[in-house]
Amino acid sequence: MEHKVDRVNDDANDAYRTGSWAFSQEHREPVRILESQTIWNHTSYLVWRPSVEAVAWITADQLSPVDQPRAKSFENLLYRVAAARVVEGLAEDVLLAPLEAGVIPLPHQLVALSKAMSGDKVRYLFADEVGLGKTIEAGLVIRELKLRGLVKRVLVVAPKGLVTQWVQEMRTHFHEDFQMLSPSDFSAYRHLVGDDNIWRRYDQVVCPVDSVKPLEKRRGWNRERIEKHNQERIGDLIAAGWDLIIVDEAHRLGGSSDTVARYKLGKALADAAPYLLLLSATPHQGKTESFHRLMSLLDQDAFPDIGSIKHENVAPFVVRTEKRNAINDRGEALFMPRVTRLVPVQWQDKHQLQKELYEAVTEYVRQGYNQAMRENRQYLGFLMILMQRLVTSSTRAIASALQRRQLILQSTTVTEDDLNEDSGDLFDSDSQEQMEELLASRIAGLHNEREEVKLLLEAAKRCQAQGTDARAETLLDLLYKTQKEENDPELKFLIFTEFVPTQQMLAELLTTHGFKTVCLNGSLDLESRQRVQKEFSKEARILVSTDAGGEGLNLQFAHVVINYDLPWNPMRIEQRIGRVDRIGQKHVVKAFNLIFADSVELRVHEVLEAKLKTIHAEFGVDKTGDVLDSAESGADFEKVFARAIVNPDDIEQNVDKLIMQVRERAEYEQSGKSLYDHSPLDALLASKYVNHPMPYWIERMATSYLQAEGGKVEKKLFAYDLTWPDGEQMDDICFFGREAQDKGLNHISLENPKLRTLIERLPRTIAGEPISKVKIKGLSSQIHGYWSLWKIALRSHEETQWGSGGGHVRILPLFRNSDGRTFLPTARTIWESLLQADTKVEETGTIDGSASSEVFDQLTADAEKHGENLFRELHTKHQEGLHHEREKGRYAFHVRRQALNRIGLPEVRQFRIKKLDEEEQAWTAALQQREHVFPELQPICILFVEAFDG
Template structure:
């Protein structure tokens, strides 16, 4: 009976615990992720946090847990802003792991049904999670200014670090998201300069570091790293992979290369396409998107002659329409082929009408280009077998032999960037003796007969189970089929998003992307938590191409992608501005270099640039992010693991305790013999909850007092264990005397004060941090005024020196006038200095008081049972 009475409050507390998000999430429970999640929900009270775990440790899981907590706490509208290529991946992860439905929004989706989305987003009665690109996120907020966003997640947030002197999109998002609680996710919050941190933390709260001038003076010039670390502790949480080896068993990864040499026809095709792409004027490619399309064609050139034929047929179609005089806006049929490969947003202005030049000359140029494209298509059509496919067959047979010897399941994942190449590889492998069932193709389209048949079979097998949504279920079906039936999965990067293939230990890069982050994502499909065997990454290398060889060398040695326990290290990837910018750098080398010497010079320069970003200073800067020692980190993770275990045990225990039969009003009960036997004395036990003035429970209470009414601070576990031994037959009602009632009232007042102290102690860290942050902001404002005065004095001194050195009388008079004007401005600033400082101080005190007000409560001790023993 007593456990049931207390259980009413205890179950409510467990339901309010942050750990409750673990109960219905489809995730492995890892202590570092729960630590990050707890740090995040604490930080949201004062603006937010940067979650900065190294690659592969599950920042998306941490964000998902936080999102679930925020929604459970009453949030309605959440915005997730990220690079466009990650939108689908996030939608899948939220649905699969947290059973959360999100909407991917872009300009076309919104504008095609404007009234619907306006109504949806402005409706505060429904939960709405919106996933959108960085570029569109601020446009969406401007499009619907009445929408109140409760929470924002920004993934790959290092892209936003140059907020004050970089892209407009970062600046717009910064301005529009001010004051909205948010978390930023990035494995590399500090890449090249401490100012990166200033930009990112300013998204959380610009008052933490103040203006860039003050930040530079304090931390870049002053190098006050101790103070900088102290400021970062509440707003940046970071775990390295070396921290979690005790909890997450990571297997090694190793690299193998299979070399090949192009046939004479393939060499001819390469030279023709290479020369074509280097031309300054190309009518077949829209100018605004030329760089992107050239990049795609170079990727396909490294893929297969079959992929190239389709590509150049699209270009030929455009050329023929232009030759006939059609507007170039109507000559874009088939260009969707290219957009599947690129990560940047497309500039549609590239398809506007071409310049009106001499028509005859224009037609001659277009005809010459058509002839060139025809020659490329004819050369590609002559090639019956690609040298690269022969290398792939060798790679697959080598992998299967190794797996058989090591008693590893015979499975390989082959990555290619082209759907056409995908089909070509499959047909060539079937010629080599592989059965229809051995080979599985997937590119994310869900529209071929085999994929549909696999999905139908999966639906039958999983009838009546959780509905994850069609796109997620298709991927489950593909993964299951590969695991149970196929040996070879040929997959594109788009198709692989969201696939967990830890039962396969071999990845073959048929096409090797130039973007290191994309390669890391590929290998990460297999080299992930749960993999039982060392992962082998096999790359196919054209040894006759010096540029290809140097690119592979950089990816392998500089970015450490293919070897070691963790793959691409934090420091290695930290040398990247971004994967796409590195890709464009490589493209420029291919486009601008012709001779072996030119390639060598360009790649040597790129090597030096990468090394410069990985020097001693870069390593020292990254150490700033480690705000606690290895020992402290280890202890914190161990404590969290124990806390999670204890929480799950408590949920299990209290779930089995029935709801109370007796009404929840004040009950006076008495039990004989139990107190002396259990605690060695008589006394009173108060069962109930500590609440605020709105009767909202703050925490449940089991309060033990001795015969004199003095509070004895026994742990909850001790008292619960004692209550388990109570025989309900020994418990009976009693009516307290007036003397006892007076005594209980006195005890009640004492207990209220004891519990209030406990509540205030739990609130104090948040209040202290906010107070320090606001006082720090006030100090920064004063420092900013002093910097302004110092700069004005320096300017006056400089002008005075210029006037003294000047030889022209009129020029000297003019400069002295400027000096007088500057002195007047300085005097005005100095005169108002104390008034401004006083105003800043008043504002700081007011803000601290307003923040603390939420913790001022009129406490109520709600007592269900007074147990006399």
């Protein structure tokens, strides 16, 4: 439509008719004329800008004919050539995150990333066995999604003991900063954000799972207080607008039913973000109902009932690698062998006082525990058992605890069971945490307990005055002996203890004997932990750590672990050894477990080890951790030890019951593995990304664009100083992630909005535009013709803007020789040549006017012919996706309708069925709308190419 008021510029209007193309000098791109108007001698045009799929008004003096000879800089052509290569790489599923991560991913980690990125939505369960780096896999997914511009806000929900590890690994390996948040600390943040939703303040957050699970009730709390508590935790958390949510140890969310707090939390998290990653080494555990609830978090329609838990449904959502199948990039087994040895601590005559203290505390524990259980005082029973572990650890540890217990018993303000709601599952905590919580709870004492504690404390003080503990002397002998056997005077040792007082004692003892020693425990912040680890990797020879301090450590440079005192949960021992038995370990791992000779604990360990070895042989594994899960099995093992202390005569019977449960769990977990795919790994997969050219393509694209569009590119020795056309300056820029990390430069990637714009707004060539003529050195002398690049896309009416590529876009290179024949391989050869920095290219002029238009028409016909198969592939993939969605939805509606038909009340049944019908109709209509697609064929650039004859 044309508006002509006081028309005086007929020539201009004739030049730019509705539907024709012109060149916008303002936007530096071809535009299509939609409408013109001349008012008071001023002509303007409404034009369509294809690069941004938007319209704009432009004055006549800002337009020029597309066929007007206009030098298109060679840098502009190189920008198009490189940008198209980046888009093709993304369309061919080239992964970006491995190219810049601080760690070179292993084959199984790349498989996880590749599968996660293979669909339109990232909603997967990563179920690799313990120690295979699921955190690394999740970090790769985070980076990949951010690099592709798909996510900004990320939430990680993990067990309390793992949150620090998440923050540390994301920073170390991926340069991603996560804020550790827990609602219990919110009062400290209020002065920063007032009463606003604190979760919104940070784009990347890690929080402990139990700090945000909904609370049903709590003693002394009314409904209003509970609702406020839940709103600040789960309510505000869900409302914070996350793009990606990751749940570590996700099997815990399955719960025993769909009413437990952790499952409710899982359901809320699953609905709160489009992208969801669940991490668990043992997701099935033989509990199909719980596993079904877990899988339904990923896709409610795919798993509407327990009958949907079968291989063909589950496998597409799960990535699992077993340790025995894991390999490195050379195809070698990923883990070194391990040697574990029990080291009995012998009582000598000089240790008589310590032995008497041990026996006295054991009797105190036995009597106190039995009385506490008779009186139904569970927490006091926990405290009694804790005293046994303390006396086993060290004289200082039991003395410290007895002193604190004595102060409580002397107080007049002791209370009964003054523990918070989340403390019921104390076996999930490590021993130091148990001690702090139980001793802080001020639990009232038993009859005569004050007198007993007083006598025991006096005995402990006499032991301390006498000298070094028997266990500590055994440790020193072991250090010297192992150092001699290894023939390494600088051999490093990782020593674990359950308690901080024991840690302090060991640090003093070892330092006195000339060992440079550092310590880690749960009280250290992230910066302090990193400093200690660095010291241990360099000058320090011994690291003494508690269980809480050891969480998240990667200490492959050491290979000797000494468990100074043994947790009763064997998975905690596995986790300790796992600090050095990790990917990258180059030595046989040695683990020494110290334990008192002639003790109840030793008898239980011996019986357990013998019976667990039978299970290991039966299931073809070599580590307890391969058949056990800490969360599910730990409490059962600790209870066996507790029962043995209280009733030593029933050890065999109690252990046999436990072993039956372990075997049953292992069998269930083995049967659950049939639900997953187990494809062999390709060692070459990792090496593919070591020298992948994608960062170079991005560098070529960015620098060519800036040189073409008025920016500045200053090349330095290892970096660039870049100035963008809008004036923004970026200094010390490097396009290669690992090189930037090594040299302390500023890394830039497709995560940067400016770089993303360069591929999202690929320029297009218009019929009649001048075609540049070039000669390229190194080509065959027979090459003489037109080379072009075309974007082929599958579009739908509901989409308004295409992104950078992916499943719906392909790039087609074409070469039409002067004799009219089309050669596709030659087209790709020319493309690769243009991308090479050392390729010599000479510009020899342009083809203009009608000749240019004629060539454009011929090449368009070629592109339509050769691009049709590419479009058919896109269309077929789109249809397959719709078919899968349709089948999944129909099954889900069928299951829901069956459930509604079982409702007894006719009125309620009919009402709900009517609502379900309406929902199904809306779903069907939305699916049908997605079926309406159409092709797009866009020319990116055209060149006349011939061989360089110089």
